[in-house]
Amino acid sequence: MEYRKIESIEDPYFFKMHDLMGRVFPPEEVLAFELWREPLLDPTIQVFVAVLDGEVVGATEYRYRPEFAVAMTDFTIVGRPGLGIGRFLLVQREAHLKRLEAESGVPMLGMFAEIYDPAQLDEGEAAGPVGPMHPAVRREVLSHLGFKRLDIPYVHPSWDHEGKAVEGLDLCFRPADDALTTLPASLAAGFLRWYYAALPNKPEAWETMVSRLEAMDSVELLPI
Secondary structure: OEEEEOOOOOOHHHHHHHHHHHHHOOHHHOOOHHHHOOHHHOOOOEEEEEEEOOEEEEEEEEEEEOOOOEEEEEEEEEOOOOOOHHHHHHHHHHHHHHHHHHHHOOOOOEEEEEEEOHHHOOHHHHOOOOOOOOHHHHHHHHHHOOOEEEOOOOOEEOOOOOOOEEOOEEEEEEEOOOOOOEEEHHHHHHHHHHHOOOOOOOOHHHHHHHHHHHOOOEEEEEOO
16 A cells, blocks of 8 residues: 655546545535645645555545644545555554654644544434444544543534534544643634634634633543
């Protein structure tokens, strides 16, 4: 299996990755094909695919931001079961993040992730075949990896640029120190304002959520 970086929408593997995303995620979670052109030119955005026999069988996007001393895993896709794709992507991503951390000279505090909560999804969204991309399976995997959820009601702006509030997720954090039970609320708020700066249309619910975070000293990290 090959771990291949995607740097242009002209890359034929990008077309295959985008097609895979459309089959895994709901439309509001997938940035339109052409709108990927600029982000892929950003050297801080890491997009890699797992390629097997010329086909994209998995993908992951992530970044490390030294100004916050945190990483963010944007998504991980396992396209086929039984091939060890999830483990392959994890090992490759972690090794790359360690290199990015070392190059920055800023020790990493941890990693953010948005995680679907099956209990918040409607019956149709939470149903379906139990495979590697089922919300309950993905949530349990991330729990095993050490992610904890921030104790806040969470929404995020839709990636279709329509400004809708996307619900059914938790904002989670995997602290470098597993004993950590709280996170500075200003860190979470500042990161979210930076992360979603690329989306011009943000729902009122998101603005209210971030403003509440900014008014807090700290936010609890709870099990997922």
